[in-house]
Amino acid sequence: MHRPDQLARLADRSERWDLIIIGGGATGLAIALDSASRGYRTALLEQGDFSEGTSSKSTKLIHGGVRYLRSGEIGLVRESLRERGRLLRNAPSVVRPLDFVVPAYRGHERFFYGAGLTLYDLLAGKSGLGATRHPGKSGVMERVPNLRGDGLRGGTLYCDGQFDDARLAVAMAKTAVARGAAVVNHVKVIELIKENGRVAGVVASDRLDETEYRLEGKIVINATGVFTDSVRRMDEPQAAPVVRPSQGIHLVLDRRFLGGETAVMIPKTEDGRVLFVIPWMNRVILGTTDTEPVPVELHPQAQEDEIDYLLKYASMYLKEAPGRGDIRAVFAGLRPLVSPPKSGAGSSAQLSRSHSLFMSASGLLTMTGGKWTTCRQMGEDAVDRAASVAGLPTRPCLTGDLPLLDDPATGGGEPLDEALPYGMGDVDRAVREEMAMTLDDVLSRRTRAAFLDEAAVRRCSPKVAARMAAALGRDEGWIKEQLAR
């Protein structure tokens, strides 16, 4: 993936696009990958970096969503389990199976969760990852040595999927480019082009050098997550909002706060929420909260009371309870919760419980909601609809069995920091092959350093910025600006 090549394609006015996609998170990338692999001429524009919005700040689970069983959403769970199986097959270097235990402190919990998870196995069918088991107290403690043992009766052990969200985004971008899409980061759509009242393209601005691009296409797709309404208002200034953001934060801790490689899921805390304690990249992730109303931002901030909430609930379940001083990193993301517009001004369809696809009167197609786990299906649904509306030749979806291109970090070269599993070789590759343009692109999303250890990132930033400046032909001023950001 070479950014100047992608920009040259955007600048080429002879190129007329079939699909233009706004947004380079899970949703937009899945649409671009689906569209390009069917052979449609595809362009994707992301205002920041790939997955810089919600998509790099998830709980990092590729899961059926056990908790949806409680609300009877069987169809959603079945769809998610099928997609989990596909992702494990198509992206084995980024997605892997992970064991979870649901601890039982009351007698009926073992039976209740055991029955629910047995149904989960049944729904997974051929994509199952192994049968649910029911270890006793000692079996649970062996797997999660830091779990509180007093009152523990045993637990339910099941398997789900875990992934590196930002790396999956890069893998999808690389694969879409390899299949012929033009995919570019740091280019923001600032206006929609209209012809005879129909959306016919976009005007976009490169945020790194202010160059403006005008792209014309048969259909424009809005895949901007919590920014959905701002793009819909470029089309219809009076459009009523359809997305309500809800914030979830995670704390990153040392691995000793689990003590093993099995995750813990608490399906219902005292106040009725789900709590995860998950091993990830030699650390532990604790999450998540559910806070609204919150403003729409690319980089939402964790509130003090959200941090207190997670620490308080963790202390109810963990023997050695984490305190403020144990937090290595914090990240916050916004869920795009959707209620599609009422029919009238264009058509709307709830294709699946997990996501919504709707069309404005002037032909802007919006895909939103859903989750990382189901993004491939979202891509397929959006491209089916786009092809039919735009009158493109019908071609079958290929992403169900399409392997994604990814080379995991090697940690090669001079280490970034003793607390991080990355080396300068990873920085070089990110700049050379993965379109990393800013220090944050490298430290947050090509490597996950900033999600693992904020203090280590502060230590290694100057040398990483200097290395990037040399590779990108930037000066001292650029280094200073990147460090300040």
Ligand SMILES: Cc1cc2nc3c(=O)[nH]c(=O)nc-3n(C[C@H](O)[C@H](O)[C@H](O)COP(=O)(O)OP(=O)(O)OC[C@H]3O[C@@H](n4cnc5c(N)ncnc54)[C@H](O)[C@@H]3O)c2cc1C
């Ligand atoms: C706390 C939390 C935990 C989660 N955990 C999980 C999980 O474990 N598993 C799971 O399956 N799902 C999970 N999800 C859900 C999942 O992360 C989201 O559904 C998914 O990332 C949404 O992707 P998206 O592409 O729709 O939105 P985003 O990732 O926000 O992408 C939208 C993009 O559009 C860009 N954009 C906006 N305006 C413009 C413009 N004018 N021009 C160009 N680009 C623009 C933004 O910069 C942004 O990158 C979680 C969500 C949250 C909040």
